[in-house]
Amino acid sequence: MPASPPHTSPHTSPPPITPDAELALEQAHLERARAELARMREHTLSLQADGGDAIAGESLARTLWLRARALQDDPRTTLFFGRIDTDTPERLYIGRRHVSDEDGDPVVVDWRAGVSTAFYRASPTEPMGVERRRRFGVEEGRLTAFEDELLTAGGPPGAQGHGEGQSQILAREIERPRIGPMRDIVATIQPEQDEIVRADVATTICVQGAPGTGKTAVGLHRAAWLLYAFGERLARGGVLVVGPNRAFLEHVGAVLPSLGEVTVRHTTVEELVGHAVVRAVDAPDVARLKGEARMADVLREAVWGHVRPATEALVVPRGSRRWRVPAYEVQDILDELRVRGVRYAAARAMLPQRLAHAVLVAMERSGDSPDDRVQDAVARSAAVKAYVRSVWPEVTPQAVVAELLSAGEGLEDDQRAMVWDRPRAPRSARWSVADLALLDEVADLLERTPSLGHVVLDEAQDLSPMQLRAVGRRASTGSLTVLGDIAQGTTPWATGSWAESLQHLGKALDGDDVHLEVLDRGFRVPASVIEYAARLLPHMAPGLGAPRSVRSHPGRLDVLAVGDPVAGTVEAVRAAAAHEGSLGVIVPDAWVDRVGSALTAAAVEHEVLDGSHAEERILPVHLVPATVAKGLEFDQVVVTEPAQIAEAEPDRRSGLRRLYVVLTRAVSGLTVVHARPLPGPLAGEAG
Numbered sequence: 001m002p003a004s005p006p007h008t009s010p011h012t013s014p015p016p017i018t019p020d021a022e023l024a025l026e027q028a029h030l031e032r033a034r035a036e037l038a039r040m041r042e043h044t045l046s047l048q049a050d051g052g053d054a055i056a057g058e059s060l061a062r063t064l065w066l067r068a069r070a071l072q073d074d075p076r077t078t079l080f081f082g083r084i085d086t087d088t089p090e091r092l093y094i095g096r097r098h099v100s101d102e103d104g105d106p107v108v109v110d111w112r113a114g115v116s117t118a119f120y121r122a123s124p125t126e127p128m129g130v131e132r133r134r135r136f137g138v139e140e141g142r143l144t145a146f147e148d149e150l151l152t153a154g155g156p157p158g159a160q161g162h163g164e165g166q167s168q169i170l171a172r173e174i175e176r177p178r179i180g181p182m183r184d185i186v187a188t189i190q191p192e193q194d195e196i197v198r199a200d201v202a203t204t205i206c207v208q209g210a211p212g213t214g215k216t217a218v219g220l221h222r223a224a225w226l227l228y229a230f231g232e233r234l235a236r237g238g239v240l241v242v243g244p245n246r247a248f249l250e251h252v253g254a255v256l257p258s259l260g261e262v263t264v265r266h267t268t269v270e271e272l273v274g275h276a277v278v279r280a281v282d283a284p285d286v287a288r289l290k291g292e293a294r295m296a297d298v299l300r301e302a303v304w305g306h307v308r309p310a311t312e313a314l315v316v317p318r319g320s321r322r323w324r325v326p327a328y329e330v331q332d333i334l335d336e337l338r339v340r341g342v343r344y345a346a347a348r349a350m351l352p353q354r355l356a357h358a359v360l361v362a363m364e365r366s367g368d369s370p371d372d373r374v375q376d377a378v379a380r381s382a383a384v385k386a387y388v389r390s391v392w393p394e395v396t397p398q399a400v401v402a403e404l405l406s407a408g409e410g411l412e413d414d415q416r417a418m419v420w421d422r423p424r425a426p427r428s429a430r431w432s433v434a435d436l437a438l439l440d441e442v443a444d445l446l447e448r449t450p451s452l453g454h455v456v457l458d459e460a461q462d463l464s465p466m467q468l469r470a471v472g473r474r475a476s477t478g479s480l481t482v483l484g485d486i487a488q489g490t491t492p493w494a495t496g497s498w499a500e501s502l503q504h505l506g507k508a509l510d511g512d513d514v515h516l517e518v519l520d521r522g523f524r525v526p527a528s529v530i531e532y533a534a535r536l537l538p539h540m541a542p543g544l545g546a547p548r549s550v551r552s553h554p555g556r557l558d559v560l561a562v563g564d565p566v567a568g569t570v571e572a573v574r575a576a577a578a579h580e581g582s583l584g585v586i587v588p589d590a591w592v593d594r595v596g597s598a599l600t601a602a603a604v605e606h607e608v609l610d611g612s613h614a615e616e617r618i619l620p621v622h623l624v625p626a627t628v629a630k631g632l633e634f635d636q637v638v639v640t641e642p643a644q645i646a647e648a649e650p651d652r653r654s655g656l657r658r659l660y661v662v663l664t665r666a667v668s669g670l671t672v673v674h675a676r677p678l679p680g681p682l683a684g685e686a687g
């Protein structure tokens with residue numbers, strides 16, 4: 001690829017040039033890239049949407065419109081954030097999207113292109129042909145600085161080398177205040193993260209990572225990369241992101257659009273398997289039982305148990321004659337459909353034609369020569385319809401699950417706790433979250449669930465085996481990116497082993513195309529805060545380590561013993577609000593109203609983050625129920641009454657894990673406000 005002016009022949013007798021002049025040249029290249037992008041856009045707009053017929057024309061017009069929109073320049077950001085000079089006379093500017101000049105030569109290369117890999121992965125030990133890596137400091141669409149790293153001894157002179165992890169630009173990016181929703185990390189993806197982002201489309205990757213190690217960021221960038229690299233293959237099935245709640249999806253929802261991907265759907269597990277409205281909450285032991293994988297066998301039996309043995313002959317009157325298919329022949333047909341692996345409803349749909357065929361054979365045996373129209377007519381006859389209804393009745397997911405939970409037939413003794421206190425018809429059933437996964441399982445037994453191309457499943461540790469099955473069947477012919485942290489599992493059915501979770505998702509960890517990766521460099525939580533939260537680990541996730549904070553800022557940690565926890569929280573919020581950036585006030589769920597009123601009375605403007613609604617995060621102070629905090633982050637965090645937060649969970653382990661989640665949301669400062677004694681492990685009690 002030729003170098004572009006003003007940087008022709010970069011490696012031959014470089015002129016002595018000051019950093020300011022160098023930066024001015026880079027800014028000139030940026031302006032040139034902007035001009036080329038504008039030209040590309042104008043060219044697209046000038047194309048006629050003439051696709052022959054009206055429909056083709058409309059579709060082409062839409063494609064062109066989308067393309068023109070994608071080519072719109074965003075003056076708030078730069079078109080490139082990095083550059084690599086290779087050992088061939090090649091210089092590549094790496095950016096969010098591809099820009100080429102009139103001759104089709106690249107001015108900026110998309111970060112997802114194969115040639116950009118070296119920007120992220122090259123190191124002094126493995127330079128990958130890169131002599132110099134340059135990172136740009138960016139402010140409001142202008143280049144403000146650059147930083148060079150020389151990766152080979154023979155690299156071009158005049159540059160300053162930076163060792164691994166010493167990049168000031170990376171440090172600034174990590175240390176910046178977090179305002180508004182999550183941003184992309186495309187300029188600073190780390191080598192270990194890039195390996196995950198660019199794993200082959202057929203590969204299912206499971207990432208175990210402590211809080212703030214970039215799991216969510218990596219999963220979203222992987223989705224963007226897959227769509228770029230395998231767009232056509234994925235276009236049909238699509239890519240889906242599954243997250244724990246609406247507040248989380250709102251937090252992460254801007255990342256993919258900022259990378260130019262607007263087609264990826266974001267959903268929660270409950271929405272994904274939304275066969276009913278949730279109107280009941282199960283006791284934890286019941287929810288755990290309903291979430292167990294053995295429910296899949298119970299439900300399979302329950303569905304197929306509806307197929308009754310053929311005890312009577314099928315008799316079809318036609319004209320003056322009555323045609324008869326003996327019961328044993330019908331039974332053979334039923335058996336054949338059952339063992340074929342066809343779904344219940346699909347098999348039921350085939351049954352009339354099979355029975356009609358048997359009638360036709362009987363007609364032929366007696367000398368008739370009926371044609372296919374006769375077979376169709378027999379298949380649609382009242383006699384065949386009635387017979388099908390009697391041996392292979394139509395069922396719905398709601399009916400099957402309501403019947404099971406009303407009567408308990410097929411359940412083991414220890415599963416009977418899930419049986420309702422009185423029988424209910426499907427319409428009067430009050431479904432719980434765990435029931436949704438049961439309904440989904442039945443829906444799939446009735447009709448095969450279509451598979452997507454790729455599913456990114458975040459906070460996967462919290463899903464029950466039945467929920468994992470529901471997600472897995474949506475990637476049955478595709479692949480998954482499974483993100484989570486066993487130490488942050490707060491549901492009673494949270495996983496203790498990724499091998500098991502993957503199995504429920506339908507992917508075997510020992511398979512060639514399934515990998516487990518561990519991320520341990522923490523980009524969010526500063527060292528003092530992580531050390532504090534890590535006191536909990538030996539008590540609720542022995543064997544799992546805390547992240548190694550790569551933040552240079554040690555962070556602020558204040559643990560305040562107060563008389564009144566609500567008044568204490570308001571004081572702490574006032575003090576924390578003096579710092580820059582966003583502020584999360586994480587309180588026991590039951591205290592949201594109380595703390596909210598106290599904040600309002602103290603004239604602290606705030607908004608409540610609700611797990612079931614996507615809120616606009618406009619105000620800098622967010623009041624967050626403890627159970628909604630997972631996956632979120634704020635510059636300053638105030639955590640109110642840890643003992644109460646832990647006690648609200650059904651068991652001690654889940655309580656301490658919930659606490660670990662809320663304590664690890666802070667980017668810069670954490671204030672813990674407590675009136676009651678802190679839970680033992682947090683107060684330093686040995687593990």
Ligand SMILES: Nc1ncnc2c1ncn2[C@@H]1O[C@H](COP(=O)(O)OP(=O)(O)OP(=O)(O)O)[C@@H](O)[C@H]1O
Binds near residue numbers: 184215524632633
């Ligand atoms: N390579 C990177 N460069 C800059 N920032 C990064 C990088 N990787 C992660 N971050 C930032 O670190 C923060 C934490 O990332 P993220 O939320 O993806 O972590 P996580 O592992 O999903 O955390 P949790 O388990 O707590 O949900 C985010 O602000 C993210 O933008």
